[in-house]
Amino acid sequence: MAGRIRDDDIAEVREKAAIDEVVSSYVTLRNAGGGSMKGLCPFHDEKSPSFHVTPARQFFHCFGCQEGGDVFSFLMKIDGITFIDAVERMAEKYGVQLRREDGPGPSSRPQGPPRARLIEAHRLAQEYYAEALAGPDAIVARQFLDTRGFDQEAAGTFGVGFAPRDGDALLKHLRQKGFSDTELVTAGLVGEGRSFYDRFRGRLVWPIRDASGDTIGFGARRIFDDDRIDAKYLNTPETPIYKKSQVLYGIDLARREIARASQAVVVEGYTDVMACHLAGVGTAVATCGTAFGDDHARVLRRFLHDHEEFRGEVIFTFDGDAAGQKAALRAFGGDQNFVSQTYVAISPDGLDPCDLRLEQGDPAVRELVARRVPLYRFVLSNVLTRYDLDRADGRVDALREAARLVSSVRDRSKVDAFTREIASTIGVDVDEARAEVRRATARGSRPESRGRSGTAPGQSGQSGQPGAAEPAGPPAPPVPDLRDPRFSIERETLKLVLHHPGLVGRSAKDVDADDFTHPTYRAVWAVLEAEGGVDAGVADPGWAARLRDRTTDPATSSALSALAVEPILSAKEPDTGYVHKYVYRLQELTTLRRITDLKSKLQRTNPVEHATDYNRMFGELVALEQHRRELRERAMGS
Template identity: 35%
Template sequence: MASDFAQTVKQQADIVRIIGDYVRLRKAGAQNFSGLCPFHSEKTPSFSVHAGRQFYHCFGCGQSGDVFSFLQKIENLSFGEAVKTVAQKCGIPLPKREFSSAEEAAESRQRQKLLELHEAATVWFEEQLRSPEGATAREYLTGRGLTPQGIAKFRIGFAPDNFNALRDRLKGMADEATLRATGLFSFKELEDGKPGPLYVRFRKRVMFPIANESGRIIAFTARALESGDKAGPKYLNSPETPLYSKGQVLFNLDKAKQAIRDAKFALLVEGQMDCISAYLAGIANVIATSGTAFTEAQVRLLRRHTTQVVVNFDPDTAGANAAEKSIALLTEEDFQVKVVTLDDGLDPDRYIRERGVPAYMGALRGARRHTDYLVERARQLFPPVTAEAKVKALNYLLPHIRRVPSRIARDEFAADAAQKLGIDSALVREELKQAAAKRRDHLEPLVSLSESEKVVLRAFAAPLSDAAFTTAAQAVETHPDHFDGLTISPLLKRLAERGEADPMSVIEDAGERAMLAQVLIGELQAVTAEDVTGALEALHHRSLEQRQRSLRAAISEAARKGDGELIQKLTAEKLAVDRELRALI
């Protein structure tokens, strides 16, 4: 992607709007917005976006950059792909594609080809579902309450009992190495260590496409239509590929993200059919873990859209255990969590089909706080009728209590648990006191700068054509001694020589980058040449005063040693400094 086009895109892009699609930002100043960092776990916002300067910086983990680097990190994109994505979001026509290296071009081509192959496979699976051989799959889906419209909405398909048909369909689109990288095929390693012929991984299964947050198909979950050892596992997911990492994707987030923001909470279910049934019933803010364990990456992904979750997993033992682990991850990240337990041990899909949508909506409205759910589960697992059972119930709850970030909420949880288990609350608090971990975000204090230093730094971070930059740069070049000993001195040279690069990108030291970010984010209005002139005079005055103090100390030391010649020389220099200081007043 040509650098001049990238610069054009960057100038037209609204970094706050684009980052706002991933992070819930709140106005925190004239041009500053803040939110919870998507790149590390935190409870207190330390992530800032500056609308005027068009950069972001996290004071917690140190990540910073421009709109392109943000998309590169958050979506795992190359630079060229990030530029293309921003351009599309801004409605800017794309020029002919260029790349900075052969590796970047090859990586981009592979990702694009894998997306094309997944799209082609999805279309083929949809065709097979409509074919005579797809009758059993259609019957299964109808039995699950799905209409043709619902099937089309989620692009559900069918993989026939054929080892080669999909390969033959796709082989004209890519070479064998790329086909292997899709995860759609299996192969055996030959005796010479080379991969053998490809054969289709998914056969005689209903195919549920998995999309990324942008809605592009990146993987599949395949549901067996037969049972028994020969049928393999009931559900079979795509393996890890360059496009797909199961712990970093939430099923249906592409369709649900706006509804989640509107409703201000997400409904988290365990299976894809649970998710599809709820969505088609009008509950658009529903997402699923796709049967995989809930992960920290998925929590961070969800945090971009909400911090309130209603969990409705299957009521069996596996579902209850999965719910507990999900609650633990969400609680640690300071989510507000509620739990739905459906009557008669039904999962969401069956409940909606058998009891109807109004009944399910009523169950959602009756969702319990996760603390109430966990205490009740402790009572079910270890009925507190003996001292031994009470100890087991308390040991079950203690890790969950310790995870609660708020001290007040943690104390309330502990008191409620003690009351319902029949244990002295003082004993519970003592257990917590002994075992509780210290939980608070810690940001290293940044160096304190004078207002004059901040003005000069802001001037050096201005565009090179700006009068403020020119004034500051000329002053440093003409009188470098005026800046000796200043905290900002190491930054000024790098900023002066940055060329067209962004100011934040040329500062490699994390502490210095944080200092620059703090100064720029605190900027209320653009600095002018007059502001810089005043700041430079103040810094010159400060430099002279420092020199004056050091000369006094040197004269005293020379007098102690009896060095008359040095005293004379230092005194003459001090008088010159004194005259210069008087001239500035």
């Protein structure tokens, strides 16, 4: 096994891998001031952005879920890869040659091919398929594209290719490139039966790419009548790099336009995405062989920058048939995933974007999107078409079903607007509609959703565990909030030390762990001292990341990443005066605590019976008071 990667090479990769560039492949980031950028956290669902990236310190931190770290931590968390894989991926991207020391590598490396190998196999497969599309055996594939309105240039833009009908053509090609059968099966490119075979043989194939542009899978369409697999579309199975519930076709091409326009158009197929982009709707994406779900919504929101302060729009396109209406109902069920307004766009003729472009041209596709209507209005209209609203009983039944629909919406802030829409459309009093929605909500509440004792699911009464014995002794006091104003001096001082170690310099030479009253801040300072103190960070751009790597305590690690990305409180670039205001004030507060303790001891000491101790403590008190005044003067710059 190869030896471990040299530490100085890892440090070089960390320094060269621009964290804002890497994170922007997964999250739309906007300027947050103070040298920081922010966006919606990819690690938890949130409505307002609390995920910050600070390029100058190569750190990220989410103030919502407390995830944080450097570029390697980010990739390990979001892609589920190992530290070594993250280093190797960034080294390849940023042109760093990795050297390895003698001895075995990390024993914790998981079995199976690393992500880089799977990505490279897909890149070569995509190139192979694209070249095959120009060959004589691919005439049926080219004819299909032509009938759908896509020329050679369009095929090249989207990387469309052809998988030869030979059962193992790609397999042989990739074997020659040094890939093992195990790697190719793991990648989903090759199937295994009585022998190994090309999974997509004899099909027109679309490369499915992640937001950074790496090909991670394929969608393949049946084009020959004698294809032994009846399914019209065959997609890559679940693999270490391909999760269909989190993949959106076209996101690599659409992500920047989605962020710019604050709009996303969700269509139903690969050719619809192509048609939209070629017609000028550059925000179009599609799911890959599965319905649009919650995970897709979370991916889309990160690029849409979907939050209360910056609302956009999500537009779904559906066929006008029963399946399309069912899809609209399903989308409505996930409407609460978005802060942005949701719409639906359906052609009057029931044509999908690809057919619409073929029959009526590019302007018709753009007009389709422009004529969008609110999703809830479309769904409501489809529900009400099943009832005769001219009859009293029809209106009653329509109101009941519409109320059930509205009561299912988890975003309660939207319920009243939907209720008013019901009343207006059906022709009933709005109070009557509200009453019916309340009844539907009550009927929808299940008693099973609460435990026998009345506690919410996941809770277990007073003892913490069902049947568990009461813990011995009083519970430990909770750790104070790191942002409590009591610790503001400690927090700002640590930020200055991490952000500007050279500026802090010798002013912090007398600071020690006892100057920090919050246990987590004290632990941060202890890590800092163990790694050489403030001076060690002056010439080390990866200092904050190195400090974080040296701690195994989650609270300390989280605090380090938060402090590394949080802007300094100063409105301008801090100078030595600003540094002294905090560093010396921190020491002054420590001196004040010692003065308070000493005064308490003096009050408890009899000056006659214990004259020696009393006089010694009194002398210490005078010295401490003098030291406090000196620190105050330094803090004030005098």
